[in-house]
Amino acid sequence: MQHIVILFVALFSFNVAVAQITEHKGYQIIGDYVVFIFNKSDYEFFSNDEFHDRLETSEVYVKSVAVAGEFNGWSRDAWQMKKAEDGTYTYERLLSDFSEEFDWEFKFVINGNYWAEPSYDDPNIVDAKDEYGKYLHVYNLKLYSSYASKDGNARFRLKGYTDAKTVILSGTFNRWDESIYKMNKVDDGWELTLQLKPDIYEYKFIVDGEWIEDPDNPAKKKNEYHGYNSLINIKVPITFTLLDYKSAKEVILAGDFNDWSEQEFRMRRTDSGWAYTTFLSGGKHHYKFIVDGSWITDPDNPVREYDGKGNINSVYMVRN
Amino acid sequence: MQRLLYCIVFIFTLTTYANDKVDSYIGFPTAEVVNDYTTRIPFKLIDHLIVVEAELFDKKGNFIIDTGSETLILNSVHFKKSSNEKITHGVNADIHSSVKHVNTFLLKNFELRHTKSDVIDLSHIEKTKKMNLLGVIGHSVLKDFEIFIDLYLNQITLTRVDKLGNRLDDNVYLEEITDSINFKLKKHTIVLNTEVNGVMLKMGLDSAAEYNQLNKKVSSKVLKNFFPSRKLKLSGASGKTVEVMAGKLFRVKLSDNVYFGPMQTVLANLKRMNEAFGTRLDGVLGYEFFKQKRTIINYKKRQLYFVKTPMPRQ
Numbered sequence: 141m142q143h144i145v146i147l148f149v150a151l152f153s154f155n156v157a158v159a160q161i162t163e164h165k166g167y168q169i170i171g172d173y174v175v176f177i178f179n180k181s182d183y184e185f186f187s188n189d190e191f192h193d194r195l196e197t198s199e200v201y202v203k204s205v206a207v208a209g210e211f212n213g214w215s216r217d218a219w220q221m222k223k224a225e226d227g228t229y230t231y232e233r234l235l236s237d238f239s240e241e242f243d244w245e246f247k248f249v250i251n252g253n254y255w256a257e258p259s260y261d262d263p264n265i266v267d268a269k270d271e272y273g274k275y276l277h278v279y280n281l282k283l284y285s286s287y288a289s290k291d292g293n294a295r296f297r298l299k300g301y302t303d304a305k306t307v308i309l310s311g312t313f314n315r316w317d318e319s320i321y322k323m324n325k326v327d328d329g330w331e332l333t334l335q336l337k338p339d340i341y342e343y344k345f346i347v348d349g350e351w352i353e354d355p356d357n358p359a360k361k362k363n364e365y366h367g368y369n370s371l372i373n374i375k376v377p378i379t380f381t382l383l384d385y386k387s388a389k390e391v392i393l394a395g396d397f398n399d400w401s402e403q404e405f406r407m408r409r410t411d412s413g414w415a416y417t418t419f420l421s422g423g424k425h426h427y428k429f430i431v432d433g434s435w436i437t438d439p440d441n442p443v444r445e446y447d448g449k450g451n452i453n454s455v456y457m458v459r460n
Numbered sequence: 461m462q463r464l465l466y467c468i469v470f471i472f473t474l475t476t477y478a479n480d481k482v483d484s485y486i487g488f489p490t491a492e493v494v495n496d497y498t499t500r501i502p503f504k505l506i507d508h509l510i511v512v513e514a515e516l517f518d519k520k521g522n523f524i525i526d527t528g529s530e531t532l533i534l535n536s537v538h539f540k541k542s543s544n545e546k547i548t549h550g551v552n553a554d555i556h557s558s559v560k561h562v563n564t565f566l567l568k569n570f571e572l573r574h575t576k577s578d579v580i581d582l583s584h585i586e587k588t589k590k591m592n593l594l595g596v597i598g599h600s601v602l603k604d605f606e607i608f609i610d611l612y613l614n615q616i617t618l619t620r621v622d623k624l625g626n627r628l629d630d631n632v633y634l635e636e637i638t639d640s641i642n643f644k645l646k647k648h649t650i651v652l653n654t655e656v657n658g659v660m661l662k663m664g665l666d667s668a669a670e671y672n673q674l675n676k677k678v679s680s681k682v683l684k685n686f687f688p689s690r691k692l693k694l695s696g697a698s699g700k701t702v703e704v705m706a707g708k709l710f711r712v713k714l715s716d717n718v719y720f721g722p723m724q725t726v727l728a729n730l731k732r733m734n735e736a737f738g739t740r741l742d743g744v745l746g747y748e749f750f751k752q753k754r755t756i757i758n759y760k761k762r763q764l765y766f767v768k769t770p771m772p773r774q
Contacts, residue, residue, distance in 0.1 A: 315590040444634040
């Protein structure tokens with residue numbers, strides 16, 4: 141879709157502080173791509189689950205590396221990585237190849253039969269379990285569609301709690317993972333900035349094991365535990381265009397996003413017609429144009445729906 | 461994930477007996493009510509599962525929309541089982557299940573009487589998918605509506621139909637319906653006659669099948685259109701593995717006009733699956749089908765309609 145330049149719309153105020161960013165092991169999200177990265181020196185052990193042996197990495201000559209994970213059914217050979225001159229292996233996939241909300245477990249396969257074992261110190265590890273949920277006493281790596289980035293579009297901040305040992309940010313963006321997003325201590329509290337896709341997310345903070353809402357965010361939603369989750373709405377800029385109608389004096393964009401205001405969003409003239417850019421959350425939006433007082437649907441958009449009163453509206457879908 | 465599919469599918473083999481009546485209603489707090497007969501319910505995709513938010517028995521949470529399920533299934537983690545328990549046979553172990561009769565089923569102005577529901581432990585899906593799951597909405601609920609499963613607008617439109625399947629409301633859809641095809645209903649399963657490389661195949665349509673599946677015992681002519689890309693080791697880095705072949709199935713035709721682009725498909729042994737669906741199938745079409753085709757299901761008319769997918773706007 142168009143204009144997926146993500147921008148943060150603040151729901152609550154905060155002070156600026158520099159957050160420490162924890163790089164996730166095994167991958168980076170660069171632009172529209174997930175780049176898987178394997179460096180032999182990042183690992184101490186390789187293990188083979190058929191023979192139950194465990195080798196130090198120095199004992200193994202690496203001929204090939206593949207990415208195996210939940211996203212490809214743990215195939216040991218489908219996603220073969222490319223070796224660069226410096227010995228780093230990489231493999232790129234479009235972010236859009238993964239489903240909309242995800243957190244996937246993965247690992248690197250060496251020479252088709254050894255797993256590169258992450259260590260306890262890696263930031264994005266989870267306990268590996270077998271299909272019956274039994275612990276295998278090793279770790280998998282985890283890939284998230286959301287990620288911590290100092291240039292991210294969603295800054296989470298918790299004031300106070302300066303005596304706490306750890307504060308974790310957990311929410312629907314990482315399916316309520318309880319360990320991955322450790323917040324950084326700043327002068328007067330805790331902070332973490334994430335890069336998120338447009339959508340409305342629920343979240344909470346875990347302060348030394350205790351779940352709390354964001355005390356500075358009035359937006360919240362009741363959860364199934366008879367408590368509340370805080371809400372954050374991530375929006376993206378979307379440009380609506382109306383071609384032609386060049387002789388019109390005034391064109392207004394009205395939709396559910398501005399409560400169908402007949403004055404607020406005055407479109408600007410362009411070479412081809414009219415345009416207006418606004419910020420929208422992920423999901424479906426109904427809209428219409430008002431051309432010199434006459435309401436019309438978007439003539440270039442075949443997607444239309446009835447509203448609850450029998451009116452016909454154009455529909456814009458912001459996909460995440 | 462494959463395992464999840466098996467879990468869901470095999471739950472549906474359970475037969476139900478009326479033994480407990482409960483007055484309640486199911487509500488969709490996020491739904492748009494279009495008119496007395498039509499409502500639109502937004503969904504989220506959790507991996508490849510279609511999940512809506514609903515309220516039932518004063519509980520609010522997620523339900524999977526599943527045309528492969530015979531009934532409404534309630535998760536015993538969240539709903540108490542009724543007094544009469546019975547044991548039904550599942551895939552790996554016996555499943556203790558009981559049945560609630562949801563006496564009144566309301567979708568705003570919609571009412572369904574005597575909807576049967578199984579109460580089953582679905583905690584394994586909650587764990588695998590890391591989601592809250594109140595239950596599964598299946599055929600017994602969906603059959604009285606025309607259902608538009610729209611993976612473009614991420615919503616389900618439910619509209620009431622009469623006994624013949626005619627819509628009670630003319631103003632439901634505004635977009636172009638490009639094609640339609642007939643299907644057969646075997647028990648609760650939608651069965652489509654499809655053609656692959658000149659061979660007719662009976663395929664089930666299951667909105668909760670995360671991957672398409674093709675019986676590995678189909679004719680070799682069909683397999684000429686199947687391009688394996690990898691072996692799926694379903695448990696991967698963990699313990700025991702079941703190995704299936706995954707790849708792309710090319711040129712699946714529903715009619716002269718309706719055909720599909722390559723679909724991600726796994727080759728599997730469908731013997732047990734056939735028991736679950738209650739009919740012999742050559743395969744199952746799921747998420748990939750709905751991803752490619754915005755599909756309206758009319759159970760009464762035994763017809764599918766396809767709505768045009770718009771070109772991406774610039």
